[in-house]
Amino acid sequence: MFGHSHLFGDIFDLIMDSGGRLSKVVLNMPPEPPSSRRLALADRLGRLPYPVETVDLGHWKPNPEESYVIGFSRKQMKPLLDQLASRFGIDSFGTLVHSRATIQHGAVVSESAMIDANAVVGPWARIGRHVFVNRGASVGHDCDVGDFSFLAPSSTLCGYVRLCEDVMIGAGATILPDIAIGAGAQVAAGTVVTKDVPPGTAVAGVPARVRRNP
Numbered sequence: 669m670f671g672h673s674h675l676f677g678d679i680f681d682l683i684m685d686s687g688g689r690l691s692k693v694v695l696n697m698p699p700e701p702p703s704s705r706r707l708a709l710a711d712r713l714g715r716l717p718y719p720v721e722t723v724d725l726g727h728w729k730p731n732p733e734e735s736y737v738i739g740f741s742r743k744q745m746k747p748l749l750d751q752l753a754s755r756f757g758i759d760s761f762g763t764l765v766h767s768r769a770t771i772q773h774g775a776v777v778s779e780s781a782m783i784d785a786n787a788v789v790g791p792w793a794r795i796g797r798h799v800f801v802n803r804g805a806s807v808g809h810d811c812d813v814g815d816f817s818f819l820a821p822s823s824t825l826c827g828y829v830r831l832c833e834d835v836m837i838g839a840g841a842t843i844l845p846d847i848a849i850g851a852g853a854q855v856a857a858g859t860v861v862t863k864d865v866p867p868g869t870a871v872a873g874v875p876a877r878v879r880r881n882p
């Protein structure tokens with residue numbers, strides 16, 4: 669498993685739920701002094717019923733017997749993805765859909781996307797690659813969620829919403845029907861978006877107003 673540390677718990681749960689088995693947890697811990705957050709993560713991993721191997725990706729070798737999943741939190745993980753492809757030839761990852769998630773008729777979930785517990789992907793919606801739909805998020809019918817986007821818990825996309833690449837929708841935010849959100853935009857927690865959002869901006873409030881320009 670590769671991924672962003674704050675998504676580790678969710679990814680772990682998704683793997684267990686899908687009947688998968690972690691043979692080991694590989695923690696990419698480069699040699700420089702690790703941050704307190706990383707040490708706390710290592711401590712948490714150490715208490716799992718799996719061997720934990722701390723590696724420096726610089727010296728790591730993939731095992732052809734193993735398959736890998738990757739948990740993303742937007743494009744900040746792109747360098748890791750590029751490194752895995754160019755150095756190790758790992759360019760395909762598992763797609764994980766929780767057994768308590770609902771994928772409705774005609775919906776498409778692309779490779780390496782993750783759909784967490786109690787999320788709903790409505791009819792004919794498309795979820796792009798490396799998208800993370802977090803707990804309880806709802807994607808309406810005919811929505812298009814661009815690659816690398818992240819939907820925080822309990823966020824709602826009404827019908828026909830289009831998210832470009834690398835969009836972050838904060839917890840509990842609602843995007844009204846037929847809205848387009850530009851690449852790299854961030855929608856703050858609890859926001860109600862009533863108009864299209866320009867690329868790279870951060871919007872917040874009810875109704876949403878631009879709070880930060882690119």
Ligand SMILES: CC(C)(COP(=O)(O)OP(=O)(O)OC[C@H]1O[C@@H](n2cnc3c(N)ncnc32)[C@H](O)[C@@H]1OP(=O)(O)O)[C@@H](O)C(=O)NCCC(=O)NCCS
Binds near residue numbers: 802839858872873879
């Ligand atoms: C959108 C977000 C990323 C912006 O963060 P930021 O760039 O650090 O912005 P700031 O905190 O400096 O806020 C900028 C302005 O927006 C306002 N704002 C931020 N979040 C807001 C919110 N949820 N609702 C209303 N206003 C908000 C701030 O009060 C500030 O206003 P001001 O300039 O008048 O003081 C962040 O607010 C957010 O909502 N993140 C999502 C959190 C989340 O859902 N996480 C789930 C993880 S699973």
